[in-house]
Every structure is written in structure tokens, then in C-alpha cells.
Amino acid sequence: MSGKIILLIGGSGSGKSSLIKRLRHEYERVRFIPSVTTRPKRPTEHDGESYHFVDVKTFQQLIQENGFIEYAHVHRAWYGTPRQAYEEILATDGIVIKDIDPKGAAAFKTLFADQVITIFVSVPPDLMKERLLMRGDTPEFEARLVDYADAWKDRDHYDYMIENIDFEQAYVDLLGIISAYIPGQPSES
Ligand SMILES: Nc1nc2c(ncn2[C@@H]2O[C@H](COP(=O)(O)OP(=O)(O)O)[C@@H](O)[C@H]2O)c(=O)[nH]1
Numbered sequence: 263m264s265g266k267i268i269l270l271i272g273g274s275g276s277g278k279s280s281l282i283k284r285l286r287h288e289y290e291r292v293r294f295i296p297s298v299t300t301r302p303k304r305p306t307e308h309d310g311e312s313y314h315f316v317d318v319k320t321f322q323q324l325i326q327e328n329g330f331i332e333y334a335h336v337h338r339a340w341y342g343t344p345r346q347a348y349e350e351i352l353a354t355d356g357i358v359i360k361d362i363d364p365k366g367a368a369a370f371k372t373l374f375a376d377q378v379i380t381i382f383v384s385v386p387p388d389l390m391k392e393r394l395l396m397r398g399d400t401p402e403f404e405a406r407l408v409d410y411a412d413a414w415k416d417r418d419h420y421d422y423m424i425e426n427i428d429f430e431q432a433y434v435d436l437l438g439i440i441s442a443y444i445p446g447q448p449s450e451s
């Protein structure tokens with residue numbers, strides 16, 4: 263297996279999804295496989311784009327069928343990485359990017375070792391709070407900030423760290439880390 267998995271770790275509102283969205287827009291060879299979650303869908307989300315939204319019973323069934331590479335309980339919901347789609351990409355020289363919680367990142371490193379590149383996306387807590395409020399996240403808000411404080415303590419465990427204050431700069435920093443792994447040129451769209 264020669265594919266690469268880029269994992270973005272960071273608190274809610276650190277900008278992981280925005281960085282992934284921009285990268286996918288510019289580099290069509292970078293794949294994104296939506297995870298499966300029991301979290302309620304946000305008004306701006308569509309099923310099958312950011313996530314596949316399922317109920318807890320369906321999630322449990324997928325666990326029993328060995329449908330996940332890893333799964334974890336984060337912020338009151340379950341999240342799982344679909345096994346089949348990942349294994350297909352990893353069997354080729356594909357590149358896949360995803361955001362994941364620290365436990366999931368550790369599981370990926372154990373399973374796929376050097377195929378995995380972990381990047382911690384940091385953001386000052388006051389900006390994070392502002393962005394979450396702008397996104398309309400009021401419930402579970404404090405829990406998300408506490409989780410970020412925990413993740414920050416472990417930031418040295420990751421291969422790289424980028425700071426997302428200015429989005430363009432953060433994106434350039436991300437590209438600087440991963441462009442060597444992206445085959446071909448940016449897409450023209
Ligand atoms: N372990 C694991 N964590 C995931 C997966 N998908 C998303 N996450 C993480 O779950 C947390 C919550 O994600 P999300 O509901 O999108 O909230 P947001 O980070 O506030 O936008 C984040 O830390 C994600 O990186 C997955 O498949 N497995």
C-alpha cells in the first residue's frame with residue numbers, strides 16, 4: 263500500500279473543514295471520504311457531503327459488520343471512518359484528507375504508520391469561541407472548548423502544526439506540508 267492519509271486535528275472552529283474544502287476545490291486528486299456520525303445535521307450541511315448522518319442503531323450495526331477502520335465518541339456523538347472506501351484508496355497511490363479527533367489520529371498511526379501525516383490546526387481560544395458563535399454552535403459549546411484545551415496539551419504528538427489566524431496563510435502552510443504528496447497540478451475549476 264502506498265497511499266497517504268492527511269489527518270487534521272484541532273478544536274471545533276479551528277478551521278479544519280474550511281481548509282479541507284479549499285484543498286478539495288483546488289486539487290481534485292485529493293480525496294475526502296465522509297465519515298459516519300450520529301451527530302444531528304447542521305442547517306448548512308447535506309447528507310453525504312461532510313458526513314453520512316445515521317441513527318445510533320445504524321451506527322451500532324456498522325460496528326458489528328466491521329464497517330469502520332476506527333470509531334470514537336466525541337462531543338456527545340459517534341463518529342466512524344468507513345473501512346472499504348479508505349482501503350480502496352490506500353491500496354493505490356491515492357491521497358485522502360480528513361479531520362479527526364486525537365483518539366482517531368492515534369488509531370490511524372497505529373494501523374497505517376508512515377502512510378499517515380498528522381497536522382494540528384491551532385487557533386487562539388478567543389477566536390475559536392467567536393467562530394463557533396458565528397457558526398451558530400451554542401449547545402455543547404463549553405465541552406468543545408474543553409476538548410480543545412485537552413488536544414492542545416498533546417500538540418507535540420503530531421507531525422506538524424499550523425496556526426489558523428489568517429486563513430490564506432494557514433492554507434499556504436498546509437500546502438507547504440502536503441504538496442509533495444499530491445500528484446499532478448491543481449484543478450482548473
Ligand atoms: N475518531 C473520529 N473522529 C472524527 C471523525 N470524523 C470527525 N471526527 C472528529 O469529531 C469531532 C467533531 O466533528 P464535527 O461534528 O464535524 O464538529 P466540528 O469539529 O465542530 O466541526 C472533530 O474533532 C472531528 O475531527 C471520524 O471518522 N473518526
Ligand SMILES: Nc1ncnc2c1ncn2[C@@H]1O[C@H](COP(=O)(O)OP(=O)(O)O)[C@@H](O)[C@H]1O
Nearest residue numbers: 274275276277278279280393397426427428429
Ligand atoms: N482564519 C479564519 N478567519 C475567520 N474565520 C474563519 C477562519 N477559518 C475558519 N473560519 C470560520 O470559522 C468557522 C469554523 O470553521 P470550520 O472550518 O467549520 O472549523 P472546524 O471544521 O475546525 O470546526 C467557519 O464559519 C469558518 O468559515
